[in-house]
Amino acid sequence: MDKPxxxxxxxxxxxxxxxxxxxxxxxxxxxxxxxxxxQIITELDGEKVLRADVHCGYLHRGFEKECEAHxxxxxxxxxxxxxxxxxxxxxxxxCGAVEQMMGIEVTPRTRMLRTLLxxxxxxxxxxxxxAAGLMELGAMTAFLYLMTLRDYIYEHLADVTGARVTYSYxxxxxxxxxxxxxxxxxxxxxxxxxxxYIGRIHGLVDRNRIFIDRMRHVGVLTPAQAINYGxxxxxxxxxxxxxxxxxxxxxxxxxxxxxxxxxGILGDNYDRYVVRMREMDESVHMIRQCVDLLPAGPINVDDxxxxxxxxxxxxxxxxxxxxxxxLVIDGPRVPAGETYYSQxxxxxxxxxxxxxxxxxxxxxxxxxxxxxxxxxxxxxxxxGGQLADVVPTFGSVNMIGGECxx
Amino acid sequence: xxxxxxxxxxxxxxxxxxxSHGMPVVQIAPGQLLDAVRVLREQFGFDMLLDVTAVDWLGxxxxxxxxxxxxxAGTQARVRVKVRVPESEPVVASLTSLYGSAAFMERECHxxxxxxxxxxxxxxxxxxxxxxxxxxxxxxxxKEREQPLIPYRDA
Numbered sequence: 001m002d003k004p005x006x007x008x009x010x011x012x013x014x015x016x017x018x019x020x021x022x023x024x025x026x027x028x029x030x031x032x033x034x035x036x037x038x039q040i041i042t043e044l045d046g047e048k049v050l051r052a053d054v055h056c057g058y059l060h061r062g063f064e065k066e067c068e069a070h071x072x073x074x075x076x077x078x079x080x081x082x083x084x085x086x087x088x089x090x091x092x093x094x095c096g097a098v099e100q101m102m103g104i105e106v107t108p109r110t111r112m113l114r115t116l117l118x119x120x121x122x123x124x125x126x127x128x129x130x131a132a133g134l135m136e137l138g139a140m141t142a143f144l145y146l147m148t149l150r151d152y153i154y155e156h157l158a159d160v161t162g163a164r165v166t167y168s169y170x171x172x173x174x175x176x177x178x179x180x181x182x183x184x185x186x187x188x189x190x191x192x193x194x195x196x197y198i199g200r201i202h203g204l205v206d207r208n209r210i211f212i213d214r215m216r217h218v219g220v221l222t223p224a225q226a227i228n229y230g231x232x233x234x235x236x237x238x239x240x241x242x243x244x245x246x247x248x249x250x251x252x253x254x255x256x257x258x259x260x261x262x263x264g265i266l267g268d269n270y271d272r273y274v275v276r277m278r279e280m281d282e283s284v285h286m287i288r289q290c291v292d293l294l295p296a297g298p299i300n301v302d303d304x305x306x307x308x309x310x311x312x313x314x315x316x317x318x319x320x321x322x323x324x325x326x327l328v329i330d331g332p333r334v335p336a337g338e339t340y341y342s343q344x345x346x347x348x349x350x351x352x353x354x355x356x357x358x359x360x361x362x363x364x365x366x367x368x369x370x371x372x373x374x375x376x377x378x379x380x381x382x383x384g385g386q387l388a389d390v391v392p393t394f395g396s397v398n399m400i401g402g403e404c405x406x
Numbered sequence: 407x408x409x410x411x412x413x414x415x416x417x418x419x420x421x422x423x424x425x426s427h428g429m430p431v432v433q434i435a436p437g438q439l440l441d442a443v444r445v446l447r448e449q450f451g452f453d454m455l456l457d458v459t460a461v462d463w464l465g466x467x468x469x470x471x472x473x474x475x476x477x478x479a480g481t482q483a484r485v486r487v488k489v490r491v492p493e494s495e496p497v498v499a500s501l502t503s504l505y506g507s508a509a510f511m512e513r514e515c516h517x518x519x520x521x522x523x524x525x526x527x528x529x530x531x532x533x534x535x536x537x538x539x540x541x542x543x544x545x546x547x548x549k550e551r552e553q554p555l556i557p558y559r560d561a
Contacts, residue, residue, distance in 0.1 A: 056533065064543060066549070229505075229506040230456055351457060363461070376510030
């Protein structure tokens with residue numbers, strides 16, 4: 001191989017003038033202060049950021065291409081690896097899209113369980129974002145408190161899904177398995193722990209002079225900018241617009257739940273922190289309602305097109321054996337057509353645009369990844385700020401590499 | 407589903423508007439794109455561009471289908487706009503003059519499918535690296551093809 005190695009930095013910003021005071025500074029792609037592999041090239045005047053150019057793609061692994069070579073079922077583990085902080089929401093959004101194409105309505109228990117687990121994942125995701133953001137500002141205590149809490153959640157999710165981070169728990173038309181014995185009791189304990197730990201975070205940082213100075217009026221996004229750049233999720237709500245798919249066009253069981261959509265007032269880093277903290281409180285409130293409302297019953301739909309037959313029948317009955325075989329080898333046949341289905345992910349609108357030609361494998365799977373679209377607006381938030389503010393502002397965007405780069 | 411919305415979009419744009427799983431679908435010619443999107447934005451309040459992507463219908467003519475999804479923050483309505491472009495001239499107008507979010511998503515669509523967005527000044531690679539040859543999401547790009555930046559070591 002004598003091909004020259006292309007240099008991704010080379011095509012970056014050229015200095016906008018001959019002025020000696022301007023300097024180009026490259027941050028990343030692997031930088032200790034950015035969580036996620038991303039490269040930010042900035043043009044500075046002193047310490048002021050004049051222009052910023054955000055490069056992503058360092059975690060690109062051809063998710064969409066790979067999906068086209070797997071059956072509708074078999075690509076669920078890939079979907080998990082998009083937003084690995086809240087993998088369950090990805091699972092459920094993808095399954096929801098396929099179910100919409102096939103006209104499947106999930107069972108009441110699955111609907112409630114998916115809602116519960118989505119909100120539980122949302123807590124884990126927001127905890128990660130807040131914790132990492134605080135750590136980057138030097139608040140190691142707060143980081144460790146939140147990581148302790150996140151680990152309770154991860155261990156607890158491992159009890160039901162079998163894995164800590166990437167669960168592959170969603171199934172088209174249902175879930176992989178039902179809750180184990182005693183899971184809801186432990187859930188109640190963790191939600192109590194949540195209140196203790198989050199109370200400590202509020203006490204440590206909410207009115208902390210250093211925290212406010214670093215976060216208030218930093219990385220400001222106006223509602224008009226947010227709309228123009230397609231911003232969704234907590235970032236949009238921090239600007240004051242109460243847009244939330246869970247409230248606007250309820251899916252799963254959100255129509256039955258009582259919750260508020262918290263909003264910010266300034267759209268700065270501090271508001272993004274507050275919105276995430278309040279959203280977690282709302283999630284806890286929703287989880288408690290889900291536990292109360294959780295109906296008994298089956299978790300998988302009784303539909304031979306997607307649901308695997310009972311193992312006992314597979315061993316003893318030729319029709320079930322064939323059904324099982326066809327589902328594994330050929331995959332479920334999704335009627336030809338296309339759909340765009342979106343759920344409120346932890347970072348914003350997580351949409352799946354899927355195209356089927358009636359085969360067992362998708363013709364096209366496209367993920368509308370909120371992190372990627374938010375990377376397109378990050379330069380607006382960085383420009384005009386200080387170099388040191390790049391880190392907290394970037395942290396408050398909560399870019400998740402797996403989802404952004406796909 | 408808001409039936410009047412589908413009809414109103416259809417009469418404003420002068421095209422047949424379909425409905426797919428509850429979402430209005432507008433199929434238009436490449437030349438009409440910018441005007442049609444402007445109508446959608448100004449008359450129907452579709453102020454948010456959610457998504458830009460493409461589908462490669464290899465073997466059909468025109469080959470590529472570019473797909474946009476719009477959202478109205480005011481009414482929470484959604485609409486899908488589709489344009490077919492041929493392989494010989496895969497060019498559509500860029501929406502960067504109307505929507506800021508178009509810039510990044512058009513870059514991705516450009517590198518993955520080779521669809522050019524006329525008017526987008528910055529079509530550098532975004533998820534791929536500089537020097538990558540080909541458009542990986544095209545159906546005729548083999549999944550197994552490797553373009554390592556650093557040669558593999560002999561094991």
